[in-house]
Amino acid sequence: MVQRAQGRDRPARQPDLPRMSASIEIASVSKVYEGGVRAVDAVAMDIRQGEFFSLLGPSGCGKTTTLRMIAGFETPSAGAIRVDGADITHVPAHKRDMGMVFQNYALFPHRTVAENVAFGLRMRGLDKASIAAKVKAALAMVELSGLEDRRPAQLSGGQQQRVALARAIVIAPRVLLCDEPLGALDKKLRQQMQFELKQLQKKLGLTLVFVTHDQEEALAMSDRIAVMNSGRVEQVGTPTEIYNQPTTRFVADFIGDTNIFRGERTTTSAGGPALDVGKGLILALPSSEAQGTGVLSVALRPEKIRFMPRADATAAGSSAHGIVENTNFLGGAVLYRITLEGGHRVLVQQPNAGTSRLFVPGNGVTLDWTPADLVVLKD
Numbered sequence: 387m388v389q390r391a392q393g394r395d396r397p398a399r400q401p402d403l404p405r406m407s408a409s410i411e412i413a414s415v416s417k418v419y420e421g422g423v424r425a426v427d428a429v430a431m432d433i434r435q436g437e438f439f440s441l442l443g444p445s446g447c448g449k450t451t452t453l454r455m456i457a458g459f460e461t462p463s464a465g466a467i468r469v470d471g472a473d474i475t476h477v478p479a480h481k482r483d484m485g486m487v488f489q490n491y492a493l494f495p496h497r498t499v500a501e502n503v504a505f506g507l508r509m510r511g512l513d514k515a516s517i518a519a520k521v522k523a524a525l526a527m528v529e530l531s532g533l534e535d536r537r538p539a540q541l542s543g544g545q546q547q548r549v550a551l552a553r554a555i556v557i558a559p560r561v562l563l564c565d566e567p568l569g570a571l572d573k574k575l576r577q578q579m580q581f582e583l584k585q586l587q588k589k590l591g592l593t594l595v596f597v598t599h600d601q602e603e604a605l606a607m608s609d610r611i612a613v614m615n616s617g618r619v620e621q622v623g624t625p626t627e628i629y630n631q632p633t634t635r636f637v638a639d640f641i642g643d644t645n646i647f648r649g650e651r652t653t654t655s656a657g658g659p660a661l662d663v664g665k666g667l668i669l670a671l672p673s674s675e676a677q678g679t680g681v682l683s684v685a686l687r688p689e690k691i692r693f694m695p696r697a698d699a700t701a702a703g704s705s706a707h708g709i710v711e712n713t714n715f716l717g718g719a720v721l722y723r724i725t726l727e728g729g730h731r732v733l734v735q736q737p738n739a740g741t742s743r744l745f746v747p748g749n750g751v752t753l754d755w756t757p758a759d760l761v762v763l764k765d
Contacts, residue, residue: 413430414466439593440595484561502549507556527555547568561592561595605641629641633764650680654670686732694754711731722734
């Protein structure tokens with residue numbers, strides 16, 4: 387963590403906070419609101435002890451409702467929630483030994499930083515000396531030593547979020563729940579806080595459940611991710627599994643940029659498995675797809691596609707010709723939109739290799755990829 391109070395030196399040694407964590411089992415949990423609105427539909431997942439676990443999905447997918455049921459702010463309509471094997475489905479929120487961090491910080495504006503952090507400890511009836519020691523340790527942990535007497539309005543957004551985090555961890559929860567906690571921060575500070583929150587989680591050994599709609603944030607921070615859609619879990623896996631091996635069309639399309647093709651199974655001229663997506667485009671499939679018939683969908687990540695000026699092209703294997711339609715400069719990379727000869731449009735991402743290597747709209751190009759670059763999706 388890089389911020390510190392002005393005029394104060396960093397402590398030689400930061401006090402340690404207790405290390406605790408718990409496993410969580412969500413067993414076929416549903417939540418149906420009045421009027422028959424099904425916000426969560428038979429969600430089942432296991433969150434491991436000491437894991438940074440993200441619930442990722444678009445607005446309205448059920449991720450926040452799931453988090454609120456874990457916290458005890460909502461009661462499941464069906465199913466059970468267990469922590470270390472104990473059923474807590476109907477245990478009140480204040481008895482669940484969990485900390486919560488909200489997007490809007492939820493700080494008391496009339497209380498000082500120290501008073502905000504101490505609130506949960508006072509509710510637990512600790513003596514003043516113990517509260518003071520624990521508050522000091524928590525503020526040191528989030529690099530806010532020296533700001534104890536300030537009020538939230540005197541702090542930056544990043545500092546206010548650190549206060550909210552200190553208030554959550556000071557009670558030594560077994561589980562830390564975060565509902566889009568970085569959503570109100572600007573991009574640079576948000577990235578900084580991502581690193582710091584992940585580092586703090588590992589240092590304390592906390593089980594952390596993190597809600598976000600930001601794919602990059604989930605990929606950067608998580609040990610595992612549950613991708614949610616329309617109240618259901620589409621896929622659970624590590625960031626690399628979710629990105630490189632999406633199992634459904636929704637996951638492939640939601641996580642980053644991708645090209646999705648759908649067509650009829652066929653064979654190449656050499657007899658290998660292939661997919662005919664129409665307009666003269668046939669994609670050679672991985673050899674593992676040698677068996678099977680019917681309609682199929684596949685995903686091809688933009689960075690997996692290689693391309694070159696058409697005049698220089700000597701592509702082997704799967705290839706196609708096209709014209710650069712437009713470009714999107716991303717800094718470290720360039721995203722191209724290519725129109726293929728048959729009319730299909732594809733995205734291609736290439737590293738930024740300098741202006742001499744950039745393609746411009748109207749350039750003819752040849753694209754090339756291997757069958758192994760294609761990921762077969764479940765319909």
